[in-house]
Amino acid sequence: MTPATLPLHTDSPEETERLGAALGTVLRPGDVLVLEGPLGAGKTCLVRGLVAGAGGDQAAVRSPTFVLHQPHQAAGLTVHHIDLYRLGPGASIEVLDLDTLLLDGAVVIEWGGYADLSGFDVSTVSIAGGDHGDNRRVLRFEQPAAARLVEAWASLSRAAAAP
Numbered sequence: 001m002t003p004a005t006l007p008l009h010t011d012s013p014e015e016t017e018r019l020g021a022a023l024g025t026v027l028r029p030g031d032v033l034v035l036e037g038p039l040g041a042g043k044t045c046l047v048r049g050l051v052a053g054a055g056g057d058q059a060a061v062r063s064p065t066f067v068l069h070q071p072h073q074a075a076g077l078t079v080h081h082i083d084l085y086r087l088g089p090g091a092s093i094e095v096l097d098l099d100t101l102l103l104d105g106a107v108v109i110e111w112g113g114y115a116d117l118s119g120f121d122v123s124t125v126s127i128a129g130g131d132h133g134d135n136r137r138v139l140r141f142e143q144p145a146a147a148r149l150v151e152a153w154a155s156l157s158r159a160a161a162a163p
């Protein structure tokens with residue numbers, strides 16, 4: 001396993017936000033980051049961190065159960081928070097026009113597995129845990145595509161492994 005694919009653990013929502021913030025500092029227009037994991041895994045929590053790290057207002061990040069797409073103005077880019085849960089498997093996302101969003105924005109997608117994203121250079125972070133009501137989460141970079149995100153993850157996993 002390379003450091004870029006090593007699992008990272010968090011034990012609180014704040015820790016997950018901090019991890020997201022570290023990734024958010026390297027988020028750039030054109031990035032597509034899919035967040036996988038069951039209901040309540042902490043995907044939105046990670047998005048809060050991502051938006052903050054990118055220079056946006058994390059307090060504006062909502063769990064968009066009824067909102068498919070929420071743009072957040074950040075520093076030099078827009079972070080587009082998308083949640084496909086409501087659309088379900090086989091979600092059709094043409095209406096979102098990701099190509100246009102990616103011109104000056106990064107796209108972060110919860111439940112991205114519901115849509116066909118094969119035309120995009122997708123990086124995937126999966127979150128597991130919390131099934132028994134505990135706070136431990138295991139985050140894995142399962143499909144590392146964007147080199148900056150890979151490097152950021154690798155340095156986070158090196159820091160986590162340091163004695």
Ligand SMILES: Nc1ncnc2c1ncn2[C@@H]1O[C@H](COP(=O)(O)OP(=O)(O)OP(=O)(O)O)[C@@H](O)[C@H]1O
Nearest residue numbers: 010011012013016039040041042043044045135137
């Ligand atoms: N280590 C942790 N990391 C993230 N969230 C945690 C952690 N420990 C506990 N939690 C709790 O788990 C919940 C995560 O909620 P969140 O809305 O981020 O999940 P989600 O994956 O976006 O769910 P959904 O699929 O419904 O959108 C929050 O209530 C949060 O307080």
Ligand SMILES: [Mg+2]
Nearest residue numbers: 043044063110
């Ligand atoms: Mg969510």
